[in-house]
Amino acid sequence: MTDPISRRAAELLHLRQRSLGKGAPVSLPITPTSVFNLPGDPAGFAQYGRFDNPTWEATEELLGHLDGAPALAFPSGMAAIAAAIFAAVKSGDRILLPADGYYTTRILSERFLNRLGVSFDLRPTRQFLEKGFEGYSLVFAETPSNxxxxxxxxxxxxxxxxxxxxVLVVDNTTMTPFGQNPLDLGADIVVAADTKAPNGHSDALFGHVASRDEPLLQAMRDWRKLSGSIPGPFEAWLVHRGLETLELRFERMCTSAETIAPRLAEHVAVGSVVYPGLAGHPDHDLARRQMRRFGFLIGLTLASAEAADRFIETCTLILPATSFGGVHSSAERRARWGDAVEPGFVRLSIGCEPCEELWAAISAALDEVAT
Incomplete structure (x- = not known):
């Protein structure tokens, strides 16, 4: 008998087939429309492009299938995060955020939630549970943190x-549903930036939420409709296509990362390596229990900002770019965005290149840095 996630992966490729009539296109059509033919009573029919679109609904079906809950699509990961927060809190509420997670969530809270009467506190991910959650209306976790x-x-x-x-909201961007399923672990809402690995080709911004709590899901659906935070059909089509190969890409990326991380730790130019798959990672045992794979992101610290920039610019198989999860390996020095990391800290996203070829290029670039 196959495991549940393998079964979901197999079924995902045939979800559309279940609704196809004879002669229907196998590939998902793009429906670029703002209006629908709507004579008479509009109830029960697609009404307007801000409410409905067949292309993004098909993509939601795939996302919901992987998360094991109904999903709603958004034009970016931050749009999904905003929907989850604004749909679940009210003036006077207090929320808890990770001090070391994706920084834009903190900026959103400081810039807009505070002036609406919603206060927030910060805790490091590793100490996130230590004081409990009493007094908070919403808790936003990100694990592994970014x-x-x-x-x-x-x-x-x-x-x-x-x-x-x-309400427990979990950002699952770094792992995808193939790495872990927060809803199965008890989360109320899962959010993700599908711009990353689910799309996989760095050509679309996209995000989604998923929840088994119908009132929360309806509140987020209303937020999307009323705020106009809707995805485009072209972007939805690109993510739909990407999701069909996510399992293959995620497997390749994680396997390569598990091979490359220990080699990085032994290189003379590297001061330290952070990767949940390494036995020396403080949360390695938790990663083994909670995650199916250890992920494709690796953090490495070089001697200085100059050394980090030189490594990234020198490596022939690394794209110097922000974001992660693409088919190409990419890297960036995160201190340039203000993250609380060492100046020489590099976030390396392992892509789909053949592992030994990728390692040869990384090793050669590190050798240059070391000289």
Missing amino acids: PGLDLCDLQQAATLAKEAGA
Whole structure:
């Protein structure tokens, strides 16, 4: 008998087939329309492009299939995060955010939530559970954190959130549903930037939320419709296509990362390596319990900002770019964005290049840095 995630992967490739009539196109059509033919009573029919679109609904079906819950598509990961937060909080509420997670979530809260009467506190991911969640209406977790790759126990976080009466939102961008399923571990809402590995080709911005809580899901659906935070059909089509190969790409990327991480740790130019798959990672045991794979992101620290920039610019098989999860390996020095990391810290996203060829290019670039 296959495991559940393998079964989901196999079924995903045939979800569309279930609704196809004879002579229908096998590939998903793009439906670029703002209006629908709507005579008479509009109830029960597609009404307007801000409410419905067949292309993004087909993509939501795939995303929901992988997350094991109904999904809603958004034009970016931050749009999905905003929907989850704004749909679940009200003036006077207090929320908890990771101090070391994706920085834009903190900026959103500081810039807009504060002036609406919603306060927030910060905790490092590794200490996220230590003081409990009493007094919070929403708890936002990110594990592994971006870019430091620290972990927190999601099952325990869900228990604490339930005891406190808080909504637990988990950002699953770094792992995808093939790496871990936060809803299965007790989260109320999962959010993700599908711009990353789900799309996989660095040619579309996209995000989604998924939840088994119908009132929360409806609130996020209403937020999307009323705020106009909708994805485009072309972007939805690109993500739909990307999702069909996500399992293959994720497997290749994780396997290569698991091979390359220990080699990086032994290179003379590298001061330290952060990767949940290494036995020396402080959260390695938790990663083995909570995650199916250790992911494709690796953090490495070089001697200086100049050394990090030189490594990235010298490596012939690394794209110097922000974001991650593409078929191409990419890297960036995260301190340039203000993350609380060493000046020489590099977030390396392992792509789909043949592993030994990729390692040869990385090793050669590190050798140059070391000289």
